Amino acid sequence: MLNIFSSGSRCAFRRCFSTKPKVGILGVPFGKGGEITGAHNGPDSIRKAGLIDRLAGIGDDLEVKDYGNLEYDVIQGIDTTVPNMKNYHDIISCNQVLSQKVESILKEGQVCLALGGDHSIAIGTIDGHVRAKKDVSVLYIDAHPDLNTNKTSDSGNIHGMPLGILVSELSDYWPYLPGMDWQKPILSLRNVAYIGLRSVDPYERLIIDKLGVTAYDMDDVEEHGISSVISMALKAIDPEENRSIHVSFDIDALDSLVAPSTGYPIPGGLTLREGVQILEKVFDTGRLGAMDLVEVNPNIGSKEDVRRTVEAAVHLILAAFGNKRRGVRPKNETLPLQTFPPTRPQIA
Numbered sequence: 001m002l003n004i005f006s007s008g009s010r011c012a013f014r015r016c017f018s019t020k021p022k023v024g025i026l027g028v029p030f031g032k033g034g035e036i037t038g039a040h041n042g043p044d045s046i047r048k049a050g051l052i053d054r055l056a057g058i059g060d061d062l063e064v065k066d067y068g069n070l071e072y073d074v075i076q077g078i079d080t081t082v083p084n085m086k087n088y089h090d091i092i093s094c095n096q097v098l099s100q101k102v103e104s105i106l107k108e109g110q111v112c113l114a115l116g117g118d119h120s121i122a123i124g125t126i127d128g129h130v131r132a133k134k135d136v137s138v139l140y141i142d143a144h145p146d147l148n149t150n151k152t153s154d155s156g157n158i159h160g161m162p163l164g165i166l167v168s169e170l171s172d173y174w175p176y177l178p179g180m181d182w183q184k185p186i187l188s189l190r191n192v193a194y195i196g197l198r199s200v201d202p203y204e205r206l207i208i209d210k211l212g213v214t215a216y217d218m219d220d221v222e223e224h225g226i227s228s229v230i231s232m233a234l235k236a237i238d239p240e241e242n243r244s245i246h247v248s249f250d251i252d253a254l255d256s257l258v259a260p261s262t263g264y265p266i267p268g269g270l271t272l273r274e275g276v277q278i279l280e281k282v283f284d285t286g287r288l289g290a291m292d293l294v295e296v297n298p299n300i301g302s303k304e305d306v307r308r309t310v311e312a313a314v315h316l317i318l319a320a321f322g323n324k325r326r327g328v329r330p331k332n333e334t335l336p337l338q339t340f341p342p343t344r345p346q347i348a
C-alpha cells in the first residue's frame with residue numbers, strides 16, 4: 001500500500017542537540033534584592049502552573065529533573081557593612097551557594113533553569129555558568145540594564161546591580177566587597193547583549209554608550225523588528241557560534257499588560273509573542289547553557305494578574321526548551337490507518 005506519510009524522521013531536538021537534552025530546574029526563592037516582597041514565591045507559583053509536566057510534555061527527547069529549592073546559611077563572622085547595598089549579607093550568602101549549585105548542575109550535563117527570585121540571583125547563576133563552561137555569552141532580556149554600582153544606584157537595591165558586579169569593565173568602580181572573594185568579575189560586557197530596555201538610569205546609559213555595549217532598547221525593537229534584533233544580538237555575542245548561551249530573562253521585559261505581577265512593571269515592553277520568538281531562536285542554536293526566569297511576584301495584583309504573569313513565564317520557558325508553536329512531527333511518521341470497522345461509506 002502506498003503510504004504518503006512515511007519518510008525519514010524529523011525531530012526538533014535531534015536537529016539541534018547531539019545528545020538528549022536535559023533540563024535541571026532549580027528554584028531560588030530569594031527576594032531580598034528588591035524592595036517589594038513576594039519574588040521569593042516565584043518558583044513555587046511557576047511550578048504550581050504545571051511547569052514540570054508541561055516541560056515533560058514537549059517530547060520524549062527532553063529529560064526533566066527538579067532539584068527543588070535552593071537553601072543557604074547566612075555566612076557568619078565577617079563584617080559586611082557596604083554602603084548603599086541593601087541586604088548585602090543575604091545576597092552574598094545565597095549567591096555563593098547558588099553559583100556552586102549551578103556549576104554542578106551544568107557539569108552533570110544539564111541545562112540549568114533557575115526560577116527566581118529577584119534578579120540579584122543572576123550574580124550566582126552567571127558566575128556558576130562561567131565557571132562550568134568558561135566561554136559564555138549572556139542574553140539579558142530586561143526592562144532595566146541592572147548595571148548600577150553602589151555609587152550610582154538611587155535605591156541601594158542589589159537586583160539593579162548584578163551585571164555591574166559581574167563585568168570586568170566595572171571592577172574598578174567598586175569598593176572591596178567583603179565575603180565576595182569567591183566572585184571575580186570574569187564576564188566581559190562584550191559578551192552581553194540586551195533586549196527590551198526601556199528604563200535606563202543615566203550612568204547605565206553612559207556605560208552602554210561609551211563601551212558600545214550591544215543593547216536593543218524597545219525603540220530598536222520597533223525600528224528593526226524582533227527577528228532582526230535576535231539575529232543581530234546573537235551574532236554580536238556569539239559570532240563563531242561556539243559559546244554557551246546564558247539567557248537571563250526578567251519577566252518585566254514583557255509589557256506590563258502581559259506580566260503585571262512583578263515588582264517594577266514598565267509599560268511599553270515586549271509582547272509575549274516577541275518573548276517566545278527570542279527563546280525559540282535561542283533553542284534553535286542548540287547552545288542554551290542556562291536560563292534564569294526572574295521577578296515573577298505572585299504577591300502583586302489580582303488573581304487574574306498572577307495567572308497571566310505565571311502563564312507568560314511558563315510559555316517563555318517551554319519555548320526555550322524546544323516547544324514549537326508550529327508543532328513538531330511525530331517520530332513515527334506513518335499516519336495511523338483506520339482498518340476496522342469502516343467508519344466512512346465505501347465507494348462502490
Ligand SMILES: [Mn+2]
Nearest residue numbers: 119142146250
Ligand atoms: Mn532585572
